[in-house]
Amino acid sequence: MTSHSHIAANLADVQARIAAQAKAWNRSPDDVHLVAVGKTHSAEAMEAALAAGHRLFGENRVQEAAAKFPALRARYPDLKLHLIGPLQTNKIRQAIETCDAIQTVDRDKLAQGIAAELAKSGRHIDLFIQVNSGEEEQKAGIHPRDADDFIRRCREEYKLPIVGLMCIPPADEHPAPHFALLGEIAKRHGLTQLSMGMSGDYELAIQMGATHVRVGTAIFGARETKA
Known part of the structure; x- marks a missing residue:
């Protein structure tokens, strides 16, 4: 388990990298939101990030989010939590x-x-549509060819507050084409928020317009496993 001091240092490093990358592409660092991903990590690890001043987190599973975050939110009422896994x-x-x-x-x-x-x-609550940019059978998300109609139904028929799109590129492919595809779909619908980029490629994602990057390992270390 990564120590609390290491989590604070890792967090500061990621935040500095985000700021530097944003400035390099004439973007405001404030326009790129770091979603600290707590998957499998303890509430104590989340509190280390909170104590260091961070407030935006992501969880992959509803059950894990419900187990960890209500007590943390009671102590840090300005905490924000995004569900980033299949629902x-x-x-x-x-x-x-x-x-x-x-x-x-x-x-x-x-x-x-x-x-x-x-x-x-x-x-x-804010809602993002997940696009399965690589059309991977094992992965959640609407396929790109179906995305336009689905976005319209969500907004016009279901009256949902859709604010942006999210994708997870295939692990064995370069992410740039997938980030570009997400940006193109978003632009067609006037959606301004793009959740893309993780620990290994968030700097590229910022270059390509990401407004939210989902970073876990680079902050909290390797995922914790249950004994």
């Missing part, structure tokens, strides 16, 4: 109760369920 329809209510944004809207049944729960709860 099952039976977890919609818990996701909306726990998170401030869902980055993985990718099918009609899920979109309809989120719309119904938002109407019932009166909550407002």
Whole structure:
């Protein structure tokens, strides 16, 4: 497990790299949001980042988010949490109760369920549509060829607050074409937020317009495994 002092140092390093990359491409560092990914890491590790001043986090699983973050939010009320992993329809209510944004809207049944729960709860959260840019069978996300119609349905039929798009490029392909594709789809729909780039490629993602980069390992170290 990475120590609290190392987490603070890692966080500062990533933030400095984000700022430098943004400035290199004539962007404001404030326009690039670092989503610190807590997958498998303890609440104590999240608190180390919070104590260092960071406030935006991401979790892959609703159950893990619900177990770790309500107590942290009580101590740090300005904390923001994004769900960045696949969402099952039976977890919609818990996701909306726990998170401030869902980055993985990718099918009609899920979109309809989120719309119904938002109407019932009166909550407002930001939503991103996940695009499966590599059309990988094992990966969630709407395929690029279906993205335009799906985005329209989400906004016009389901009245969802779609703010942007998210993608996870194939691990064995260069990410640049996937980042470019996401940007093109977003531009067609006037969407300004792009969640793309992880620990290994977030600097390239910033170069290509990312507004949110999802970084876990570079901050918290290798994922923790349960004994």
